[in-house]
Amino acid sequence: MADVVNLDQWPDQQTRGHTIPGNRYTSREFFEQEWEGMWTKVWLLLGREAQLPNPGDWQMEPVGREEILMVRQKDGGIKAFFNVCQHRGNPLVSETRGHVRSRFVCKYHSWAFTPDGELNFAPDKDDFPEGNPCGKVRLVELACETFAGFIWVNMDPEAQPLKQFLGPIWDEWEAREVHTWKRTMANTMWLPCNWKVVLDNFNESYHVPTVHMGATPSTDRKAVRGNINTYYKETRFDLADEGHNRMVMKGGYSTGQTDKEGNILEPLAGLLEYWGLDPAEFKGRPEDTREALQEAKRKRGPEMGYSHYSNVPAEQLTDAFHYTLFPNFAVSLWSDGFHFLRARPHPDDPEQCLFDNWWYSSPASIGAPNSNRPLSGDLENANPETGEVDVNVLTYPEDSIGPAIEEDVAVFVTQQRGFRSRGFKGVYLSNQEKRIRRYHELIDDYIDGRLPK
Numbered sequence: 001m002a003d004v005v006n007l008d009q010w011p012d013q014q015t016r017g018h019t020i021p022g023n024r025y026t027s028r029e030f031f032e033q034e035w036e037g038m039w040t041k042v043w044l045l046l047g048r049e050a051q052l053p054n055p056g057d058w059q060m061e062p063v064g065r066e067e068i069l070m071v072r073q074k075d076g077g078i079k080a081f082f083n084v085c086q087h088r089g090n091p092l093v094s095e096t097r098g099h100v101r102s103r104f105v106c107k108y109h110s111w112a113f114t115p116d117g118e119l120n121f122a123p124d125k126d127d128f129p130e131g132n133p134c135g136k137v138r139l140v141e142l143a144c145e146t147f148a149g150f151i152w153v154n155m156d157p158e159a160q161p162l163k164q165f166l167g168p169i170w171d172e173w174e175a176r177e178v179h180t181w182k183r184t185m186a187n188t189m190w191l192p193c194n195w196k197v198v199l200d201n202f203n204e205s206y207h208v209p210t211v212h213m214g215a216t217p218s219t220d221r222k223a224v225r226g227n228i229n230t231y232y233k234e235t236r237f238d239l240a241d242e243g244h245n246r247m248v249m250k251g252g253y254s255t256g257q258t259d260k261e262g263n264i265l266e267p268l269a270g271l272l273e274y275w276g277l278d279p280a281e282f283k284g285r286p287e288d289t290r291e292a293l294q295e296a297k298r299k300r301g302p303e304m305g306y307s308h309y310s311n312v313p314a315e316q317l318t319d320a321f322h323y324t325l326f327p328n329f330a331v332s333l334w335s336d337g338f339h340f341l342r343a344r345p346h347p348d349d350p351e352q353c354l355f356d357n358w359w360y361s362s363p364a365s366i367g368a369p370n371s372n373r374p375l376s377g378d379l380e381n382a383n384p385e386t387g388e389v390d391v392n393v394l395t396y397p398e399d400s401i402g403p404a405i406e407e408d409v410a411v412f413v414t415q416q417r418g419f420r421s422r423g424f425k426g427v428y429l430s431n432q433e434k435r436i437r438r439y440h441e442l443i444d445d446y447i448d449g450r451l452p453k
């Protein structure tokens with residue numbers, strides 16, 4: 001067995017405890033400070049390598065007022081450019097994906113740039129007093145690296161390497177072989193709320209019983225367990241030096257997964273069977289299924305195609321590892337599912353964001369029963385070229401962003417309204433919401449020019 005990742009490498013963090021008033025979610029001035037101080041200084045996950053299989057393939061993604069063009073190069077690498085023609089500023093491409101055989105041609109005066117960013121054609125090239133721009137003018141390039149199959153960019157010319165920025169995330173995700181996983185669901189929509197409303201929500205599980213399980217003040221918090229155990233005393237919370245967070249919730253069984261006689265119900269029963277275990281043997285003791293599943297997955301996983309099972313600790317075979325990567329990316333990482341939740345700012349409105357609810361699945365799990373993954377998409381409509389489903393751009397409020405997450409979205413929108421009130425005096429956070437405080441402190445650190453080393 002390969003070396004498994006050590007889960008105890010995340011140190012504890014102190015928070016400073018300053019206030020988080022509502023205008024951080026509504027004010028244009030603060031939105032500007034965030035843009036200049038933070039968004040233009042951080043690594044941003046913007047693309048997926050599988051979307052750009054061949055040289056000349058490109059993907060364009062918006063982030064705030066910028067559009068970033070990512071292009072697969074002849075040598076197999078990827079370069080990222082600001083999507084703006086260096087003649088007189090027209091955007092170079094207007095679609096989100098495409099392929100160029102030899103050049104990107106601007107639709108205004110036909111200046112043409114090669115996939116590596118060099119201008120190699122301009123009409124009437126002899127007519128420029130500063131000299132022929134060809135071979136001289138280039139698209140403006142950004143730092144671009146790949147990790148876990150994703151393409152990350154950073155607008156800061158002084159950016160630290162991505163590996164350093166990601167801290168402990170790097171080893172943990174690498175062991176899971178996330179770069180081989182396929183996108184099986186991709187729902188995206190603009191929402192009428194600030195991007196931090198989304199990230200705050202995914203930085204805590206305090207809302208889960210109320211929003212997702214219909215809990216009330218009289219509900220026993222220990223008894224409310226869905227597919228995962230969200231009880232805070234049994235949840236592990238970590239904050240990395242680099243600003244990223246981790247929350248570990250036990251999975252593999254829950255109080256709702258037996259009937260009155262103690263029989264194991266679906267989807268747990270099907271999951272046990274898939275791993276060669278008999279649900280009847282666990283009658284009346286559902287809590288024993290977690291370790292039994294870990295053992296069965298450890299033993300049978302590699303031969304069933306789950307090669308990553310050899311690299312990870314037992315917890316990662318059953319439990320939900322929920323990460324928030326500063327600044328705008330949250331992911332629930334299961335043994336075979338990568339629930340991708342991202343919020344990007346609007347070009348100029350602090351009260352809107354672009355929200356992605358996507359799902360990636362490990363290759364072995366794609367043909368397996370759905371119960372092997374807590375949520376699943378399907379590959380029936382996958383793009384034959386990329387092997388992944390294309391992004392489904394939906395409209396709020398007409399469309400649903402997808403099960404469960406639509407319940408979060410309903411609260412995002414009402415909470416944003418509350419943040420506008422002069423009657424809101426700032427958040428009052430529980431310890432299990434500490435990651436929210438830390439996130440906001442980090443935003444302020446960036447704004448004040450104190451970037452993590």
Ligand code: FES
Pocket residue numbers: 085086087088089090106107108109110111
């Ligand atoms: S602005 Fe692009 S060619 Fe003129």
Ligand SMILES: [Fe+2]
Pocket residue numbers: 207208211212408
């Ligand atoms: Fe939620």
